[in-house]
Amino acid sequence: MRIIPLEATALESGAALRAAVDAVPSDGSQTWVLKLGAGTYDLGTTGLVLKRGVFLEGSGVGVSRITSSTAGDGSVVGASNAGLRLLSVINTGGGSRSVAIFNGGDGFAVSEVRAEASAGQSLTFGVYYQSANSIRLSRVDSQATSDRGRVMGFAFDQVGITLEDSKAVAQGTTSAVELVIGVGVAGKFGFLRRMLIDASASNGARSFGVEAAAQSVDLVDSEVFSGGATLSAALHAETPGVSVRSSRLKGTGTGGSFGIYADFPAPSPGVRMGIDQSSIEGYETSVYLKAGSTARLGHASLYGGVFMEQGASALCLFTFKTVQQDTLPVDSSCL
Template sequence: MQRPARRLLRQCLAGVHGHHRTHARGLSDGGPIPTPPRERTDCAPSSPKGELSLSLSSVRRALLPWVLFVSACKGEGTVGAQGPQGLQGETGPAGAQGPRGDVGPAGAQGLQGETGPTGAQGPRGDVGPAGAPGGSGTDRLLAARVRIIPLEATALESGAALRAAVEAVPSDGSQTWVLKLGAGTYDLGTTGLVLKRGVFLEGSGVGVSRITSSTAGDGSVVGASGAGLRLLSVSNTGGGTRSVAIFNRDDGFAVSEVRAEALAGQSLTFGVYYQSANGITLSRVESQASSDRGRVMGFAFDQVGITLEDSKAVVQGTASAVESVIGVGVAGNVGILRRVFINASATNGARSFGVEAAAQNVSVMDSEVFSGGATLSAALHAETPGVSVRSSRLKGDGTGAFGVYADFPAPTPGVRMGIDQSSIEGYETAVYLKAGSTARLGHAKLYGGVFVEQGASALCLFTFQTVQQDTLPVGSSCQ
């Protein structure tokens, strides 16, 4: 039985291989692929009767080893090495531009660059409209507590109400109060009113609201640091040893638009008296002082750094018992007098000076100063070389009066009292220099000559003297 099976197997394999060759030739010749003949599934042709036939399962068992062999022969080989890269092809045409994307967030700010050079100045613009007038320094008090001090039935009762209002303010300066005075008189009696820090008295106008006393103490009103007076009048009717209207010894006491009047002191009559205070400015203050004895002074500044501007001093000594009459006296530190009118006159008194300058530096600018009537009278009495006069008029009225009287000792070489662009007038002598004094006059006009004692010196530059209506230049020695 094995032989017929093997023979049958060979016939089957031959048929398969033949079919493959025929199929291959059809593919290579390009002709149609022949349809293989339908074969019997059992690969057993008709055999003569009596010949043994093979079943399909027997054929499968016989072919299995060969199938496994063929499958094994079809395994893949190893992958060869990668070939070299081909040349890059030509760049294709650019595609159409896509839509614009959204704007990204702003980046961080870079470092500031160096400042460039200054550009050329542009043309000057038109002048703008004038601004509103500025307020005075005490306008800052608009935010302070305000209390109105009404007038009572009598002037003394009104003065008592004012004193009580000041005493009610805390003494530590923790509160700022503006006490407003009505139109009338507040009489303090024989005791002055001592202000506290943070207390400002504001009247209804100069000469409208009046504070008065007859105290022989420091003054009718005594100032304090951080306090002030405005828009009122203060007077001392005197009668005692001392008569002072306004007294102050503290820095930061503000006084503006005020009239001070002191009368009838037996030894001292001062309208405004400041001691040992610095950085003080008095603006639009009028001081009047009058007595028949002792010392009479409109503004007395002792060891004070002071600026007096847009102000007025009128001082009178009414009898021969008066020791001295002085419009403005400055001693010790620094005094600046700007746009000030001063008139000091005495009736047969010993001395009368418009300005007595005994401080390290005293400047008189844009002012008019007059004095006369005493045994020795001068518009300016200089007791120190640190005096300068500019754009002012100094006139001594009456017999023997001088425009300038200087009697200071010899100063440091090169230091001179200076008078520039001013008019100096005296009865016979415009400028009198005592021994040791030095003065320089420039662009000045003299009414009267320059008298120089032995040991004094004077230098005149572009200075002229008027004699009997003739104006003549003077030499460098002022002669």
């Protein structure tokens, strides 16, 4: 373990951290743990690219802070068999993109970390993983805020991800924001467990707590909220390979606010998105199924009805609907 002491200024501390990473042999044959003190390591306008085998360990979340204003890949860019623990990573933005943590390698371990990204002009992501396999994240708090472009707490693109015991907050603060997503999973698979997710847009176009566009996405023991946009949903399902268990999904606000908004082509016969032992809440409609979408709901509580466009279908088993304080069982067709 090597301790990276704080220098006279935050920028000098950031330079010392960068020099320590640069000094590590690049072959990855050994594991190097760089210990950060209590304070801020300011990287300026350029992010810190880790090397294989390098682990940064802070003195506590919010105690050790790595910050930059880079418009590049991220304030910290991960590497294979490297990792982050017990610290905060911040991107203050101002450029075209603002990403706190970026990773494109396998085996990048992140736990007990806070990621904060703000003020990207086109893209603001707290945590962004791309083209990586068998990734597990735990106890990560990711926050993203901007007044324009796309805003995401966690963005997983072509990634197989397990994310648990974590929190995502994504906020669009003006109507210029195109899309706000708490957790977005595309490509391979996502397993989300014991999550607290909140996505909100101030009169923006779209806001989704979870956007599920991977081959399979499981959401378990979680609470997900979304609202404020022209179209808001706690869960936006773009694939039938979605399973929700023991969770609460709530679309807040008025108008186009849903617990679940499903928008995927008709799957193979018998294939349905599955919702089990969960509470689904919307303004007037809890579940909205676009044409072709299919869903199965079992032992679920609906606050608002199920709306199916022509060509969509739903199967309900032991499911109840509450409308204007009246709770009634729904039939097998969710009516």
